[in-house]
Amino acid sequence: MANVAQSHLAVDQASARKADVESTCSETNCAVCAAWNLSLCTILKNCASEGDRAVVGALPMSTVHMVPARRTIFHPKEWSEFVPVICSGWSVSSIALPDGRRQILSFLLPGDVVSTAFLFGPLSGRHVEAVTEVTYRKFKRSDLRALLFENPEVFDRISKTWLDERVQTDQLALDLGRRTASERIARQILNLAERLAKRGMMRGQTMDFPLRQRHIADATGLTPVHVSKVLGEFQRARLVEISGRSLTIINEAELRIAADWR
Amino acid sequence: MANVAQSHLAVDQASARKADVESTCSETNCAVCAAWNLSLCTILKNCASEGDRAVVGALPMSTVHMVPARRTIFHPKEWSEFVPVICSGWSVSSIALPDGRRQILSFLLPGDVVSTAFLFGPLSGRHVEAVTEVTYRKFKRSDLRALLFENPEVFDRISKTWLDERVQTDQLALDLGRRTASERIARQILNLAERLAKRGMMRGQTMDFPLRQRHIADATGLTPVHVSKVLGEFQRARLVEISGRSLTIINEAELRIAADWR
DNA sequence: CGGGCAATTGAAATACATCAAGGCGTGTGG
DNA sequence: CCACACGCCTTGATGTATTTCAATTGCCCG
Numbered sequence: 101m102a103n104v105a106q107s108h109l110a111v112d113q114a115s116a117r118k119a120d121v122e123s124t125c126s127e128t129n130c131a132v133c134a135a136w137n138l139s140l141c142t143i144l145k146n147c148a149s150e151g152d153r154a155v156v157g158a159l160p161m162s163t164v165h166m167v168p169a170r171r172t173i174f175h176p177k178e179w180s181e182f183v184p185v186i187c188s189g190w191s192v193s194s195i196a197l198p199d200g201r202r203q204i205l206s207f208l209l210p211g212d213v214v215s216t217a218f219l220f221g222p223l224s225g226r227h228v229e230a231v232t233e234v235t236y237r238k239f240k241r242s243d244l245r246a247l248l249f250e251n252p253e254v255f256d257r258i259s260k261t262w263l264d265e266r267v268q269t270d271q272l273a274l275d276l277g278r279r280t281a282s283e284r285i286a287r288q289i290l291n292l293a294e295r296l297a298k299r300g301m302m303r304g305q306t307m308d309f310p311l312r313q314r315h316i317a318d319a320t321g322l323t324p325v326h327v328s329k330v331l332g333e334f335q336r337a338r339l340v341e342i343s344g345r346s347l348t349i350i351n352e353a354e355l356r357i358a359a360d361w362r
Numbered sequence: 363m364a365n366v367a368q369s370h371l372a373v374d375q376a377s378a379r380k381a382d383v384e385s386t387c388s389e390t391n392c393a394v395c396a397a398w399n400l401s402l403c404t405i406l407k408n409c410a411s412e413g414d415r416a417v418v419g420a421l422p423m424s425t426v427h428m429v430p431a432r433r434t435i436f437h438p439k440e441w442s443e444f445v446p447v448i449c450s451g452w453s454v455s456s457i458a459l460p461d462g463r464r465q466i467l468s469f470l471l472p473g474d475v476v477s478t479a480f481l482f483g484p485l486s487g488r489h490v491e492a493v494t495e496v497t498y499r500k501f502k503r504s505d506l507r508a509l510l511f512e513n514p515e516v517f518d519r520i521s522k523t524w525l526d527e528r529v530q531t532d533q534l535a536l537d538l539g540r541r542t543a544s545e546r547i548a549r550q551i552l553n554l555a556e557r558l559a560k561r562g563m564m565r566g567q568t569m570d571f572p573l574r575q576r577h578i579a580d581a582t583g584l585t586p587v588h589v590s591k592v593l594g595e596f597q598r599a600r601l602v603e604i605s606g607r608s609l610t611i612i613n614e615a616e617l618r619i620a621a622d623w624r
Numbered sequence: 625c626g627g628g629c630a631a632t633t634g635a636a637a638t639a640c641a642t643c644a645a646g647g648c649g650t651g652t653g654g
Numbered sequence: 655c656c657a658c659a660c661g662c663c664t665t666g667a668t669g670t671a672t673t674t675c676a677a678t679t680g681c682c683c684g
Contacts, residue, residue, distance in 0.1 A: 272535050274458075278459060321538065332631095584640075587642080
């Protein structure tokens with residue numbers, strides 16, 4: 101039935117065997133990044149080449165890392181001197197209760213800063229986990245902090261990233277506290293579609309969709325069973341179609357209504 | 363039955379008639395603030411007196427405002443060049459849906475920055491409303507920003523405030539998505555008690571409690587009716603006692619268990 | 625080929641919402 | 655000062671969204 105290309109699985113799986121591969125910064129890596137012109141990297145790059153900063157033609161003091169699907173990228177109490185930015189792949193950031201209940205706070209796509217908390221302290225308090233194979237770039241926090249003080253453009257960019265993350269979390273609280281299951285699920289789909297579109301990662305109305313229903317459940321505060329039922333309804337109503345590991349939005353207008361969008 | 367002093371009502375109500383009273387900064391106002399040594403104000407004060415900054419013996423470029431109970435302090439789309447900090451009283455910050463459903467994101471107590479978003483942009487996106495009569499102090503954002511660049515102590519303080527707010531919002535999402543009604547309500551009570559204690563605003567195990575059940579409902583994503591039922595159970599089980607406008611924690615250990623604390 | 629995770633589906637349980645009525649306290653206007 | 659309205663809280667009855675439990679299937683991976 102899965103007649104749609106599963107491009108996120110097309111990455112050579114063999115390379116996944118070697119965990120946490122590290123390579124020095126190379127410009128070619130950024131070509132992979134779907135969100136080059138959106139991300140923090142762009143502006144950092146500009147600073148690097150125009151200023152007195154180290155490497156020209158490369159991002160300042162950063163390294164690229166690779167993590168295979170399903171593996172943890174950061175533990176909630178892990179200290180890090182680095183600010184990680186996703187280059188490719190999908191991952192998920194969440195917090196959990198001792199008894200295993202967990203809440204996904206955001207899905208991370210290429211160009212996203214893993215957690216803006218890392219910009220200001222070594223601790224994010226969030227668990228970050230790869231969904232697909234993921235590559236990310238690590239900037240040293242002290243470097244960023246220095247840049248932030250000298251360069252108002254960097255300051256603004258970082259402020260904006262921070263504010264965006266806050267708006268997202270506020271909306272999440274509103275969704276979880278005050279919206280129905282169908283609304284929450286429909287909004288997650290639309291939200292992802294919008295973000296992927298910005299990154300040129302939509303093929304028309306269809307997107308790669310590597311998420312398990314458990315991910316959606318944990319993001320919406322629901323049960324996997326219930327997610328299955330709602331998604332079933334959405335498909336029977338011809339709002340969306342899910343097959344293989346991709347999702348296409350068939351009736352965007354109706355889906356927006358279901359989501360109570362804007 | 364209300365045999366406990368209702369100190370938050372003790373404030374002269376006559377003064378409430380005149381809305382949004384403005385007065386120039388005066389040190390005496392800070393004596394009212396229950397959280398002087400916790401708040402941003404302290405460190406700003408220090409900067410002002412040691413540096414080349416304007417007024418000595420007063421906070422830099424700030425004004426004090428007063429708002430009567432139940433009135434809006436900020437509209438969600440209101441632009442402001444100022445960063446407000448609560449001096450006295452309780453208020454609430456929330457976001458709402460067009461149809462009226464709303465989610466309270468935090469209860470603001472003396473010493474709290476109304477929204478850290480104001481530190482970096484003119485827009486908070488949140489609705490802020492006084493519960494009791496409230497006084498707050500407004501700092502000019504550009505002043506704070508300047509201070510932030512020159513003074514690493516200010517930078518750290520502001521980072522910390524920001525990170526704290528983020529942790530709170532993350533926890534809120536976890537609570538709303540993954541906790542039961544009783545857990546959420548019990549945690550709100552314990553959380554408030556803890557914050558009030560830090561400010562020296564607890565009288566033993568009892569606190570002023572100006573919140574309506576609707577506030578608790580909107581903070582926990584529940585219905586006022588259901589809040590009433592749960593609070594009723596808590597009282598029948600002798601976990602807490604609510605009378606007049608004050609709340610006392612009778613069995614903290616059990617309440618913590620109900621809250622699934624830590 | 626077997627084992628395990630993922631998804632689907634139905635039946636039963638339950639947590640919470642909605643509806644509705646009554647009481648209580650508080651401010652208000654006659 | 656009383657009558658009254660109104661907001662707030664309580665309580666019970668009923669409704670419903672979502673969970674839990676359980677059985678079945680398909681699928682990927684070893």
